Amino acid sequence: LEALFTIDEETGMTGAFALKEGVLKGEILLNLDTEEDDEIDIGCAGGIDVTATRTYNEKEGTHGDAGFQITVKGLTGGHSGMDIHRGRGNANKIMNRLLYLGLDHNVRVSFLNGGSLRNAIPRESVCKLNIVRKQADSFLKKVKELSNVIIQELKEQEPNLIIEVEDIKPAKRVMGLGAQEKMVKAIYAAQNGVYAMSGAIDDLVETSNNIAKVKVEDGKITIGCLTRSSVNSAKLDLANSLRSAFELSGFDVEFSGDYPGWNPNPNSEILTVVKDTYVSLFKEEPRVVACHAGLECGILGQNYPEMDMVSFGPTILGAHSPDERVSITSVQKFWSLLLEVLKRTN
Numbered sequence: 001l002e003a004l005f006t007i008d009e010e011t012g013m014t015g016a017f018a019l020k021e022g023v024l025k026g027e028i029l030l031n032l033d034t035e036e037d038d039e040i041d042i043g044c045a046g047g048i049d050v051t052a053t054r055t056y057n058e059k060e061g062t063h064g065d066a067g068f069q070i071t072v073k074g075l076t077g078g079h080s081g082m083d084i085h086r087g088r089g090n091a092n093k094i095m096n097r098l099l100y101l102g103l104d105h106n107v108r109v110s111f112l113n114g115g116s117l118r119n120a121i122p123r124e125s126v127c128k129l130n131i132v133r134k135q136a137d138s139f140l141k142k143v144k145e146l147s148n149v150i151i152q153e154l155k156e157q158e159p160n161l162i163i164e165v166e167d168i169k170p171a172k173r174v175m176g177l178g179a180q181e182k183m184v185k186a187i188y189a190a191q192n193g194v195y196a197m198s199g200a201i202d203d204l205v206e207t208s209n210n211i212a213k214v215k216v217e218d219g220k221i222t223i224g225c226l227t228r229s230s231v232n233s234a235k236l237d238l239a240n241s242l243r244s245a246f247e248l249s250g251f252d253v254e255f256s257g258d259y260p261g262w263n264p265n266p267n268s269e270i271l272t273v274v275k276d277t278y279v280s281l282f283k284e285e286p287r288v289v290a291c292h293a294g295l296e297c298g299i300l301g302q303n304y305p306e307m308d309m310v311s312f313g314p315t316i317l318g319a320h321s322p323d324e325r326v327s328i329t330s331v332q333k334f335w336s337l338l339l340e341v342l343k344r345t346n
Contacts, residue, residue, distance in 0.1 A: 001342070002026050006296060009033070010119065010320075012257050016296040021303035028270050028345060029304075031297050031311035032338070035082060035319060036287075037330040040274055041311035043201075043264030043290030045081060046232060046298055049118060049257040050209075050225040050239050052186070052246035056179035058219050060172065061108070065130040067170035070098055070143070072114075074160040077123035077321040080210035081228050081293035084121070085194050089158045091115060091125035092214045094150055096187040098143055098163075099127065105139040107131050109180055110171030112216035118226045119294075120320035122212060130170045140165060175216065182249035183221055187211065189245040190225070195238050198230060198290075201264075205292040207234045209242065223251070228292060230261045262298035262309070264290050270308045270345065277340050282333070312337065 002024055006015030034041045072091045092114040099109065107129050114125030131139055147163040154161055175183075192211045198204040207229035215222045225242055229235035243253045265271070271288065278286040297309045315330035317323070 009296060010117075013259055013294070013296055013299055016299040017259070019300065019303065024304060024307075027307060029297065029300065029307050029309040030270070030338070030341065031295060031309060032313050033295055034291070034311050034313040035293075035316040037313070037315045037327070037333050038284075039287045039289050039312065040271065040278070041289055041291050041295065042266065042268060042271060043230065044262045044295040044298060044311075045205075045228040045230045045292045046235055046259050046261035047226055047228045047257070047294045048235055048239050048255055048259075050227055050242045051254045051256065052223040052225075052242075052251040053254075054179070054221050054249075054251045055219050056221060057176045058173040059108070059176050061110070061130050061170050061174050062132065064133055065108075065170040066133045066136045067128070067130055067168040068136075068140070069166045069168045070095065070127045070129070071162075071164045071166070072125045073123070073164070074162040075121075075123040075158055076160075077121045079293065079319040080119045080121050080212065080226055081205075081208070082291060082319060084208045084210065084228075084292065085205050087157050087193075088121055089150075089154045089161060090192055090211060091122040092187065092211045093192050094163070095125040095127055095214075096184055097150065098146060099184050100188060101142045101146060102129065102131070102139060103181055103184060105131060105135045106177075107139060108174035108177070109216055110174045112214060114215075115211075115213040115224075117320060118212045118224055119210070120212065121210060123321065125214070128168060128171060130174050179221070179250070183216070186246050186249035186251065187214065187223065190223075190242055191238060196229075196234060201290055204230070204290055206230055207238055208292065209238055221251070228294065230290065230292070232260060259294060260298040260302060262295060262301060265308075268308050268310060271310050273344055274310050274312065274337075274341055277344055278337060281336060281340060
């Protein structure tokens with residue numbers, strides 16, 4: 001019996017990437033990393049980070065400008081793979097819709113910060129901006145109208161969504177209009193959410209993108225995305241689509257953290273063992289699934305292509321959000337299953 005512990009699973013899977021061939025001697029891998037205690041995973045999506053950056057010239061704020069802060073908050077967030085199909089609001093996309101109104105009102109952004117983790121649907125975004133005072137009322141009226149529209153659009157998925165506008169002191173330095181317009185239009189054009197559903201497995205997301213982070217400060221714009229797909233060519237196709245949208249707006253684009261998916265094997269011998277054990281213990285059939293999250297099995301399979309793999313675990317709710325939690329009773333259920341599978345595996 002070998003136990004493999006890897007680091008940085010949530011921040012680049014560097015532990016799995018560092019494992020070389022020949023270290024493990026076993027022929028079976030029980031990956032203890034899923035989020036529903038009645039599921040057995042036999043496949044997952046691969047992913048790639050798409051990061052767009054560009055600089056901009058800061059301009060002096062105009063004397064007599066008004067200053068405002070727009071805050072988008074109260075969103076559910078969640079896992080950018082497992083929850084991407086649920087239609088939850090993306091704070092960066094919502095903020096960008098509001099900033100798009102500003103293109104006709106000489107709005108000048110001084111600061112923008114939305115999202116946190118690359119693999120989490122962004123829950124909050126804050127933007128500070130200047131506007132010529134005589135145009136402020138018209139702009140704020142349109143922001144309020146659009147905010148009400150967005151809240152109505154998302155009322156079922158996001159009942160706690162809040163969009164606030166506050167008066168603040170005008171900033172001394174702001175973005176140039178050219179860079180600001182290109183940023184807003186690039187984010188508008190960039191795919192966010194489900195891009196394609198699987199043609200092989202019912203109700204499985206094949207390809208998606210999460211516009212995870214947007215930051216504007218001190219003359220630099222950074223936009224971070226995580227693109228996922230169970231089909232490697234589709235993953236790269238969507239990544240190139242994002243690259244094109246950003247490069248057309250003057251951004252430099254970098255691909256990083258590329259990791260492969262895990263192709264399902266429905267004829268796996270260890271799958272049969274785990275299924276039979278589950279039925280024996282709990283008197284019901286487990287669900288055999290592939291997921292749109294990134295599991296380390298795809299990476300490990302590169303160096304151990306003959307290894308027979310399944311993944312299972314306890315029930316986790318609210319992954320990649322402040323509400324993340326694990327069911328205590330499901331941990332007990334999972335532990336019983338693991339011990340019995342080990343007994344039956346030879």
